[in-house]
Amino acid sequence: MSSESQKILTTDGIPLEESLKKTERKNKIKAFLLVCPLLFFLIISYVSPIVGMLFTSVDDRMVTNMLPKTFKAMEDWDGKDLPSEKVFEAFYLDYKILVDENRHGKLATQMNYEKNGFKSILKKLARKQKKFEEGNYKEQIMKVHKRWGQVDYWRAIKRRAPSYSYIKYLKGVDMYENEEGKIVEVPEDRRIYKILWLRTLEIALVVTIFCFLLAYPIAHLLATLPMKYSNLLMICVLLPFWTSLLVRTASWMILLQQQGLVNDFLVWIGIVADDHRPVMMYNKIGTYIAMTQILLPFMVLPLYSVMKTISPSLMRAGKSLGGTPFITFWKIYFPLTIPGIGAGCLLVFILAIGYYITPELVGGASGTLISNQIAYHMKHTLDWSFASAMGLMLLTGVLVVYWVYNKLVGIDNIKLG
Amino acid sequence: MPNKEQFVRFDKVDKSYDGKVLVVKDLNLDIAEGEFITMLGPSGSGKTTCLMMLAGFETPTNGEIYLDSNPISNIPPHKRGIGMVFQNYALFPHMTVYENLAFPLKVRKISKEEIDKKVDKVLSMVSLSGFEKRMPNQLSGGQQQRVAVARALVFDPQVVLMDEPLGALDKNLRESMQYEIKHIHESIGVTVVYVTHDQGEALTMSNRIAVFNDGKVQQLSSPDKLYEEPVNSFVAEFIGENNTFSGEVTDISKNKCKVKLDLGKEIIANPIKVKSKGEKTIVSLRPERAIIDPENQMDNKHKGKIEEVIYHGDHTRVRLDILGNKEFILKVPNSSARMDIKVGNEINVGWNSHDSRALDPK
Incomplete structure (x- = not known):
């Protein structure tokens, strides 16, 4: 009763809500059509x-x-003892087809990933199976090589049975599933990815911190200088954007290599001896320096846009109320710039964590990141599924950073401009 | 206490930003303790610059400012102990009302209980008790303004500066805030230096008003004197309404002079800025000092033609063409007696020569 009486009608007697929907439908369709091309593009x-x-x-x-x-x-098959004759027969039939179609090499490669020593016994089997007689395949196969009589190898085959597997993800963190089906770490001397992940994280963090330390004063200057100077400074900040990434990285190589300009200068003013030139390139230091310079604008711009909105009278108010310049900065100015700091750090960190070209060129062996490893597997080993797995792990990492940031600072607090 | 009359003293202060133009020229100004003084002037007249020099955000190019007899040019703003209310309030947006008010106390290392007491007191003074937990953006403009005033007062400063604090408020709120600030000043007796370009505000609130123009103080006096006895034509025109006649002095005695207007007629005026015959002058007369159908003892009587009548409710403004001045304004109180005020009619207008002041010709 009450809900009916509350229903508001238009002058023509149509319920108000309906009428409103009708009038807004056209606008909604228009808006959707406008968004359509971009949406389509994004999906593809x-x-x-x-x-x-x-x-x-x-x-x-x-x-x-x-x-x-x-x-x-x-x-x-329960996997405890050797499989039955039925399995051997099926395997023989499958393998025969592969050999006939000349696809057995791929199987050998794949199975060798799973267990070392598979390649040779599969190749031997390919040669011998031509002379196999019908029936009693178990005995005939086991005669080809003694390893065919070991249950471990058959277990390895069974492990590859599922169409989908997560072994690439395990491999991405230096783990694997051993014969007993347990997930364990690979031997210490063969661990590479964990180190790379940690190094990626470390370099991204350090670059973010460097960028923040350098960008904060620059952004403050930009926001407070009179127009004619701040424009010039802004151009200096944006100049890197107008230069190719490769050119910038290459110029760092010219500057920082052992026979480079910086080292020449250091030798010339006598800080370092000619035969003890510091190595600043093809290691972590080179990656730090080049990436910091390249990512700096991404920190300056959000900081600048936030600082621009802070009224100078707030600082004046702080001082007139008795705050020393430091207290005024720390209690008033700094908290107000946190949205910009958050945006800048998030941006730089996310960009840095997936950076590729610069570490590839200047990183050397100790300064490369996980993305370089991904590229390596895509271009050289052609293990695309492993590259994809690592790519997704990277993406997940970025999303986790984003989520943590949202929890700590709140994503609504971000200001990019 | 010595120097009560010279609590704040500007001594021969000059200020220039670019080394070419003086924004403030040879400013000498004494402000007494507990006084409410207003710096009034059009934009660009140097009043805000003076305030900023007093607050310590600008340094005088020449001269010295004294606070309680101590030169303060070399003291940074945060050590001056001067409270300031800013034009856009400048409340810290990330702090609650309580934190805003506690800020000046915390930096002075005052104990928590003392802070609570002071904040309570100052909040009740601006009638905002119970608003401690609000953020500034949850307050209306008037409330923000009151918090800003409270914050400037909470640490018991010797002097409070206010830089057009009511500029952003609407008319009604502005008027009630004027009274509120005036009452606060009266109850705690702090010295207030107030800057505005709104003459109504200045007249209502101040003990004394310094009218600024072109980097100089044109006149420094109480509101009534400023209105009744402007010393030059800028002040006369800037404060209140003003009818002017320009002409040349033809005869002068101690407190009367004859001024021959450009059209040839003569009026009698009070010589303020003119000293001798032949000087050019502008004669200024307040609209309410001229009346219709004057009595006999008035020494200026002239005929004028009504050009325009504007109804204002309690009074009617009449624009006359008189003695060659087509912009002569007359205020007629609303009464049923005057039915002949219609456009085109001719009426007699008169005023005392004492009220028509012969000032400088600009």
Whole structure:
């Protein structure tokens, strides 16, 4: 009763809500059509590659499709003792097809990832299977090489049965699933990715801190200087944006290498001896310096845009109320710039964590990041699923940073301009 | 206490920003303790610069400013102990009202209980008790203004400066805030230096007003004197309404002079800025000092033609064409007696020569 009486009607007797919806529908359609091209573009260029990457990283159907009969026969094998004749027969049949179609090399590569020593026994089997007689395949296969009689190798085959697997992710953090199906770390001398992840994190953090320390005073100057000077300074800050990334990185190489300008200068003023020139390139130091310079504008701009909005009268008020310049800065100015600091740090950190070209060129062995490893697997080992897995781990890392930031500072507090 | 009359003293202060133009020229100004003094003037007249020099945000190019007999040019702003209310309030947006008010006390290392007491007291003074937890952006303009005033007073400064504090408020609020600030001043007796370009505000609130123009103090006197007895034509025109006649002095005695207007007629005026025959002058007369159908003892009587009548409720403003001045304004109180005030009619207007002041010709 009461809800009915509250329903407001327009002058023509149509319910107000309905009428409002009708009039706004046209605007909504217009707005959607305007957004459409961008939405389409985003789906094609952004969403679909990420979904594809996710798929590639867990896709393990290659082996599954090569040995369909074997995996079917293995379904009721408990994995304790050697499999039954049925499994051996199925494996022989599968493998025969592969050899006939000349695809058995790929299987050998894949299985060798799983367990060392697979390549040679598979190759031997490929040669010998031509003379196999019908029936009693178990005995015939085991005769080819004694390893075929070891249960470990059959277990390794079974581990590759599922179409989807997370082993690439395990590999990305230096872990693997051992024979007993337990997840363990690889031996210490073969761990590489954990070090790389930590180094990526460390370099991104240090670069962010350097950028912040350098950008804060610059942004403050920019925001407080009179127009004619601040414009000039702004151009200096933006100049790197107008130069190619490669050119900038290359110029750092010219400056920082051992026979470079900086070292020449240091030798000339006598700080370092000619035969003890410090190595500033092809290591972490080079990466720090070059990345800080390249990412600096991304810190300056959000800081500047926030500082520009802080009225100078606030600082004056702070001083007139008795605050020393330091207290006034720390209690009034600094807290008001936190949205800019947050935005700048988040931006620089996220950019730094996935940086590729600069570390590739100036990083050397100790200054490369995880993205360089991803590129390596895409271009050289062609292990795309591993590259995808690491790419997704990186993306997840970025999202975690974003989430933590949102919890701590609040994403609404970000000001980019 | 010595120097009570010279609590704040500007001594031959000059200020220039670019080394070419003097924004403040040879300023000499004494402000007494407990006084409410207003610096009034058009924009660019140097009044805010004076305030900023007193607060310590600008340094005098020449001369010295004394506070309680001590030169303060070399004391940084935070050591001067001068409270300031800014034009846009300048409340710290990330702090609550309480934190804003506690800021000047905290930096003075005052104990927590003392701070609470003082904040309570000052909040009740501006009638904002209970607003401690609010953020500045949750307050209306008037409330923000009152917090800003409270913050400037909470640490018991010797002097409080106010830089057009009511400029952003609407008319009604502005008027009630004027009274409120005036009452606060009266109750705590702090010295207030107030800057505004609104003459109504200046007249209502101040003990004395310094009218600034062109970097100089044109006149420094109480509001009534400033209105009744402006010393030059700038002050006469800037404060209140003003009818002017320009002409030349033809005869002068101790307190009367004859001025021949440009059209040839003569009026009798009070010589303020003119000394001898032949000087050019501008004669200034307040609209309310001229009346219709004058009595006999008035020594200026002239005929004028009504050009325009504007109804203002309690009074009617009449624009006359008189003695060659087509912008002569007359204020007629609203009464049923005057039915002949219509456009085109001719009326007799008169005033005492004492009220028409012969000033400088600009």
